[in-house]
Amino acid sequence: MLENKVRELRARFKMTQSDLAKKVGISRQTIGLIEKGDYAPSVLLALKIAQAFETTVEDVFYIK
Amino acid sequence: MLENKVRELRARFKMTQSDLAKKVGISRQTIGLIEKGDYAPSVLLALKIAQAFETTVEDVFYIK
DNA sequence: ACAAAATGACAACAATAGTTTACATTTTGT
DNA sequence: ACAAAATGTAAACTATTGTTGTCATTTTGT
Numbered sequence: 001m002l003e004n005k006v007r008e009l010r011a012r013f014k015m016t017q018s019d020l021a022k023k024v025g026i027s028r029q030t031i032g033l034i035e036k037g038d039y040a041p042s043v044l045l046a047l048k049i050a051q052a053f054e055t056t057v058e059d060v061f062y063i064k
Numbered sequence: 065m066l067e068n069k070v071r072e073l074r075a076r077f078k079m080t081q082s083d084l085a086k087k088v089g090i091s092r093q094t095i096g097l098i099e100k101g102d103y104a105p106s107v108l109l110a111l112k113i114a115q116a117f118e119t120t121v122e123d124v125f126y127i128k
Numbered sequence: 129a130c131a132a133a134a135t136g137a138c139a140a141c142a143a144t145a146g147t148t149t150a151c152a153t154t155t156t157g158t
Numbered sequence: 159a160c161a162a163a164a165t166g167t168a169a170a171c172t173a174t175t176g177t178t179g180t181c182a183t184t185t186t187g188t
Contacts, residue, residue: 002108016164030146032166039145042174043110043125044066050122057121058114061107080134094176096136103175106145 004061007035009053024048068125071099073117088112 010020010031017031024045034041034049041049043057050057074084074095081095088109098105098113105113107121114121 002111018164027147028165029148029167033146036166040106040108042104042145043107043121044104044127045145046107046110047066047122047125047127057107058111061111063108063111082134091177092135093137093178097176100136106175109176 001037001064002040002061003037003064004034006031006049006060009055009060010035013053015052020049020052023052065101065128066104066125067101067128068098070095070113070124073119073124074099077117079116084113084116087116 006020010017015023017035018028021028021031025048026045030041033039040061046057046061050060053060070084074081079087081099082092085092085095089112090109094105097103104125110121110125114124117124
């Protein structure tokens with residue numbers, strides 16, 4: 001399955017779900033669902049999230 | 065918007081759309097649509113495509 | 129030139145991503 | 159302890175991703 005480090009990275013950057021949501025242009029709830037692992041975002045959103053954390057998509061999202 | 069190098073990479077690896085589709089587990093038509101730039105795949109599929117070309121998501125898909 | 133393989137394109141559809149609204153629960157700061 | 163901020167969750171919904179089937183067109187190999 002697909003897993004991700006969004007929650008850890010967000011903590012490291014001291015951002016709330018709302019902060020991140022605003023930064024990448026989606027809703028707070030969607031960030032929550034992604035963190036929960038409920039679904040795989042589009043690659044466009046994944047790229048924006050990785051950029052928000054100054055890292056790569058592979059570093060944030062990975063197949064396990 | 066989102067652009068990608070799937071067509072070039074696929075040529076470099078001498079794969080047909082069907083080859084790549086089979087390798088990443090989707091239909092041939094979907095590869096065609098992605099190459100055409102019609103839509104952004106899920107990050108899961110993007111990861112698989114990048115892996116098929118032995119490279120990163122950022123190298124294959126980029127915001128322009 | 130010819131046949132086979134590869135690609136383009138479209139429609140109708142199924143599955144999943146992502147939205148808004150709303151409310152409950154948990155965490156944080158003073 | 160209290161209020162405010164942050165998070166969890168759910169329903170109903172819209173938008174987009176991805177499917178299968180079909181046929182036309184283009185490319186490739188002999």
